[in-house]
Amino acid sequence: MSILTLEKLRKVYLKGDNKVVALDGVDLVIEKGEFLAVVGPSGSGKTTMLNIVGCLDSPTEGRVFYNGSELRAMKEKELSGYRKSHISFIFQSFNLIPVLTVLENVELPLVIERKLKPAEIRRKAVEMIAAVGLEGKENRFPRELSGGQEQRVAIARALVKDPFVVLADEPTANLDSRTAEEIVEIMKRINAERRTTFIFSTHDRLVMGHARRIVTLRDGSIVSDERR
Amino acid sequence: MGTLIRIAFRNVVRHKARTIISALVMTFGIAVFIFFDSALKGMDRITIDTMIDFSSSSVKLRTPGYKADERAFPLDKGVPDADAAADRVESTLRGSRATARGRFIGSLSNWTDEIPVAVTAVDPRRDGSVFPVGGHMASGSWLSASDGAANALVLGSELALELGVKVGDLIVISAQTAWENRNADEFSVVGIVNLPDPLINRGGAFVSRQAADRLLGSAGFATEIDVALPKATALERTLADAADAAASLGKTFPALDADPIGVLAEGYLAMRNMKSKFSSIMIFMVLLIAGVGIANTILMSMYSRIREIGVLRAYGMTPRDIKRLFTFEGLIIGLFGGTCGVALGCALNWFMVEYGVSLDALIGKMDLGEIPLGGTLHGEWSLSTIVFAFAFGIVVAWISASVPARRASKLEVTNALRFV
Numbered sequence: 321m322s323i324l325t326l327e328k329l330r331k332v333y334l335k336g337d338n339k340v341v342a343l344d345g346v347d348l349v350i351e352k353g354e355f356l357a358v359v360g361p362s363g364s365g366k367t368t369m370l371n372i373v374g375c376l377d378s379p380t381e382g383r384v385f386y387n388g389s390e391l392r393a394m395k396e397k398e399l400s401g402y403r404k405s406h407i408s409f410i411f412q413s414f415n416l417i418p419v420l421t422v423l424e425n426v427e428l429p430l431v432i433e434r435k436l437k438p439a440e441i442r443r444k445a446v447e448m449i450a451a452v453g454l455e456g457k458e459n460r461f462p463r464e465l466s467g468g469q470e471q472r473v474a475i476a477r478a479l480v481k482d483p484f485v486v487l488a489d490e491p492t493a494n495l496d497s498r499t500a501e502e503i504v505e506i507m508k509r510i511n512a513e514r515r516t517t518f519i520f521s522t523h524d525r526l527v528m529g530h531a532r533r534i535v536t537l538r539d540g541s542i543v544s545d546e547r548r
Numbered sequence: 549m550g551t552l553i554r555i556a557f558r559n560v561v562r563h564k565a566r567t568i569i570s571a572l573v574m575t576f577g578i579a580v581f582i583f584f585d586s587a588l589k590g591m592d593r594i595t596i597d598t599m600i601d602f603s604s605s606s607v608k609l610r611t612p613g614y615k616a617d618e619r620a621f622p623l624d625k626g627v628p629d630a631d632a633a634a635d636r637v638e639s640t641l642r643g644s645r646a647t648a649r650g651r652f653i654g655s656l657s658n659w660t661d662e663i664p665v666a667v668t669a670v671d672p673r674r675d676g677s678v679f680p681v682g683g684h685m686a687s688g689s690w691l692s693a694s695d696g697a698a699n700a701l702v703l704g705s706e707l708a709l710e711l712g713v714k715v716g717d718l719i720v721i722s723a724q725t726a727w728e729n730r731n732a733d734e735f736s737v738v739g740i741v742n743l744p745d746p747l748i749n750r751g752g753a754f755v756s757r758q759a760a761d762r763l764l765g766s767a768g769f770a771t772e773i774d775v776a777l778p779k780a781t782a783l784e785r786t787l788a789d790a791a792d793a794a795a796s797l798g799k800t801f802p803a804l805d806a807d808p809i810g811v812l813a814e815g816y817l818a819m820r821n822m823k824s825k826f827s828s829i830m831i832f833m834v835l836l837i838a839g840v841g842i843a844n845t846i847l848m849s850m851y852s853r854i855r856e857i858g859v860l861r862a863y864g865m866t867p868r869d870i871k872r873l874f875t876f877e878g879l880i881i882g883l884f885g886g887t888c889g890v891a892l893g894c895a896l897n898w899f900m901v902e903y904g905v906s907l908d909a910l911i912g913k914m915d916l917g918e919i920p921l922g923g924t925l926h927g928e929w930s931l932s933t934i935v936f937a938f939a940f941g942i943v944v945a946w947i948s949a950s951v952p953a954r955r956a957s958k959l960e961v962t963n964a965l966r967f968v
Contacts, residue, residue: 376961404864415859419558431551432864
């Protein structure tokens with residue numbers, strides 16, 4: 321069952337008088353539960369594609385469908401609402417909120433979503449922290465954690481609201497290889513257990529080795545789509 | 549909302565140095581506002597009380613003719629049957645005291661120098677109940693009922709010094725009589741007063757109305773009826789009570805003009821309004837500087853947290869939420885600064901109310917014109933001023949934070965996430 325469809329996606333940026341084509345006619349269908357890596361050299365359009373898929377940016381041309389609903393028809397407020405409920409992000413630099421504890425960081429997406437009662441939010445966050453192996457660190461602040469632990473918190477934060485899709489932009493780029501392996505293992509385990517769809521951009525061969533599908537971009541176009 | 553406030557609060561606490569610096573300016577502004585307002589109110593109070601107690605009284609009744617020609621001190625335009633009028637005032641206004649006074653120009657001579665002064669003729673039996681001058685004797689005693697038969701004189705302290713006289717010495721007073729000729733007589737100095745009103749100290753001379761009648765050739769000489777009302781605690785109440793009493797007396801004495809202290813002191817009150825506006829501008833400037841400080845703090849906070857804004861937006865926070873977040877930070881600084889400002893202002897004010905400041909030490913012999921300012925200046929508590937200062941500080945903080953908060957809310961999510 322496809323949860324995400326990209327049709328003839330094109331994105332053109334204006335830099336001064338010059339037009340920069342970041343995406344040039346991308347067609348892609350993503351099924352629920354995929355563990356998909358988007359790879360390609362710098363400037364190939366990976367981040368632009370993730371931004372559009374993540375409703376953070378809009379395409380210049382083309383269409384994006386989530387579960388059959390076209391995003392283009394949505395206004396900014398609706399996109400924000402869609403993001404709030406269905407999409408999560410994992411960032412290269414973790415980007416945890418430094419003044420919130422581990423528990424509060426993980427609770428944050430549910431607090432923003434405003435659908436659950438505080439007790440239920442707390443229960444889900446504690447459960448998610450345990451799932452990424454950080455029991456006992458709920459009351460620590462990000463500055464008290466290692467890079468790998470921070471990224472685990474970021475994964476817990478991304479998964480706590482059961483999103484349709486988790487978008488990860490180079491999630492292991494700031495980690496050593498051992499920690500990167502652990503992080504990818506966690507993502508894979510959760511993908512297998514919960515059938516959460518993961519789409520991540522990466523340069524890391526180790527991460528690519530774990531992906532079940534690798535989409536390669538070059539100059540804004542898909543040059544290969546390899547399933548394993 | 550709770551999470552926004554939590555993030556805002558922790559960010560404010562996290563950047564202690566800049567929070568404290570911004571809040572300190574706010575603290576200073578509000579404390580100065582409370583303190584100065586109290587001092588100005590105290591100054592108003594002391595000035596108006598001094599005028600009521602020693603020169604103007606709460607309400608003054610005079611004939612329209614005398615008022616029109618007041619500066620010439622006419623002797624033929626006084627209040628007829630003044631003692632009966634004073635009795636009638638007391639029966640009209642419950643709790644009031646009234647006395648008749650007459651004023652004339654006399655020359656005081658010590659046989660060497662001659663100084664022209666406005667001599668005040670008083671009724672020794674009643675005057676003390678309206679003007680508590682007798683409680684401020686530097687030496688000797690105030691006029692007594694028995695002094696009516698004799699030519700007794702009480703002088704202001706500086707005037708006595710200028711004439712080089714002391715209690716027991718003789719002074720010659722000469723004046724134009726009611727019959728248009730001049731008369732002179734010897735008066736014995738029975739007392740020297742030192743009042744909070746420097747004008748009286750410099751030029752006050754008091755004789756009994758009986759003695760004035762003998763000197764001026766008049767009968768029952770009185771140019772005004774002075775009325776004392778029960779003391780009110782607040783200045784505004786004092787002014788309002790006097791205005792009500794004057795309105796009532798105006799109806800009882802249609803042939804006389806009844807002027808309340810608000811009219812008698814209108815020159816000072818006009819200056820007080822100007823003074824109040826000036827101090828408001830000054831405080832506004834201080835709080836404006838505090839506002840700029842807060843705006844700068846929030847702006848710095850925003851620039852150091854652009855990626856954080858990107859994350860919050862990516863997770864579904866609306867631009868409105870982001871604006872609220874930074875506005876809360878400004879408000880927390882404002883609340884902190886405002887609370888400290890109120891605490892500091894109240895502490896300074898407590899000292900001012902309890903112990904006061906000696907005006908004589910503060911302004912020395914500075915000539916303040918016709919403003920009777922002297923003695924110890926005590927501050928006044930004003931809940932409305934404290935509430936206003938606090939609320940104004942919060943509004944300034946809110947407005948100051950709104951501008952950078954709006955800027956933060958308008959950041960593009962993708963740009964914010966890329967920001968390094």
